[in-house]
Amino acid sequence: MNLLKKLSEAQGPSGNESVVRAIIKKELKPYVDEMYTDKYGNLIARQKGKGVSVMLAAHMDEVGLMVGEVDSQGKIFISAIGGLEPITLLGENVQLITSKGKKLEGLITTRDIQDSHELEELPGMGNLYVDVGMTREEVDKAGVIPGDYVYIVKDYLELGEGGNFVSGKALDDRVGCYMLIELAKKLKKSKGNMYYVFTVQEEIGLFGAKTSVYSIDPDYAIVVDVTESGDGKIGGAVKCLGKGPVIVVKDGEMMTTRCINKWLFDIARKNKIPFQPDVSDFGTTDALNVAVSKGGLPCGVVGVPVRNIHTTTSVAHKQDIKDAIKLIELLLKNPPRICL
Template structure:
């Protein structure tokens, strides 16, 4: 099972350039749904037809990354960030620049001498950093490196704690994509009319979800996403290994209490560990979905991840598998009550 997660994590998919990860997902999920389609902005919509309520399950395909701004006379490549990635986490990071010729150029993010006493007295800003490829400006031009080229953060996928924990780039939100694919495999019989939506450009503005929700017009929705693990804080929330988390509030919305109640009752009935997340940081596709057309009752099922929006995250396979179980138990016999 983790081989699929590895393929999802290893695939490229920076916001605005999600074609590679979309192809991986489409190939995997196609045999478990009735039809798939790609809309005008790149959302992949996989439809499992049913006669009941129209349910949208969303996971975003895009990851944080970088884009080439320009190259100086010495061949140093300067970049702009795509998504909320902290500059401090970038120093020493390996990258792959996808050139205009569709070739990859390897590099390492660096800055002026790190041991310089003036530099170490302050946190770095993105403008302090550049990519060293070892090439001259002229060599980079011949390789097709130009402003606007996407830069992927390169990290190997791996395991900690005898395989219970996984680490890698883009766990936000390839864990969500993995959960929806595995759910589609299991959920072959349900009355619900289910749309598995793999959205684009979540990291830069929650754009894909709004467009897909407008088209689908779901009765209710759940966004499956990463959430920051706070198991090292004084008030421990989103503890890795303690189960998926229902987000009750984030910086953009208060989630739907009826759907949250369904999830809580399902977890209790089937003895699935569940946590609750109240935070002031960021938001998810659920925000865009909620305020589409006349409004869509929505909530968030989050997987706790350490080092969220850094170059490498850590997640628990137990949490991921429990999220699959939670959604399966909820949807194979979906609630018939109204969502209010």
């Protein structure tokens, strides 16, 4: 999965997805008939067909950081882009690209602990800062200003015997981007009119998904994303690594379309693909905005379970990714017509 490694290690926080978009464009070019970037930054690729029009969507952006302010000592305080737990950021190596184009290396740290009672308190985002080893004057000269992106640097790893597990940053949702690229290769001869949509700014409000539907007008959509694994949680895991893709029935914000879910369930059972139905009271995906754009759109969600979501140490199982690709491929070789 060299492509997944490349996607995971690429920098693409919300609002700054251009590097990821360039990788995807290069990989997709041989397999699609047309491709363009819309006004909002979504990448849309099409394989022309005479059948049903289907939208497959995955988001390019990742949670991230940017400069909030710089204090008198040159400490660069940071602001979160999307949902990040401050405790998971301590000690991370980062790169900061300044407004003058200068690259600074640094690490995320917090104020010194003064007594044992402070050890019991988890640091908030406001207590974290980037140390680049510079004075305030040197930081100013380098061109550091509020709004500069701070990029977390993390290598992609393969874990376990046989490398069956993968770990890295931004698996949410570079796993989905990887899956869409692989599906474009496999569905080139599909009878459907296939759209592959790589959205922006999912992590801060699902914004790209909402605008992307307007230019393509599909018959229905399937959103591909990752979902928090329940491995190791008290009460038993609901979604486990290695037990197949997740088919979302309900999340914290929406219900997916029943007939799409039935298609997926039936295909999985018929082809002995393990799967995990998901009913959750928390979280959501791009499907929320896709489903209510224009006049409304039937929508399904296929997910891959991931441990430690929204951290740089996310973990996924290769077989879950492969099974999710196979499930969607079998459905869309000859896409069925929607029946509500």
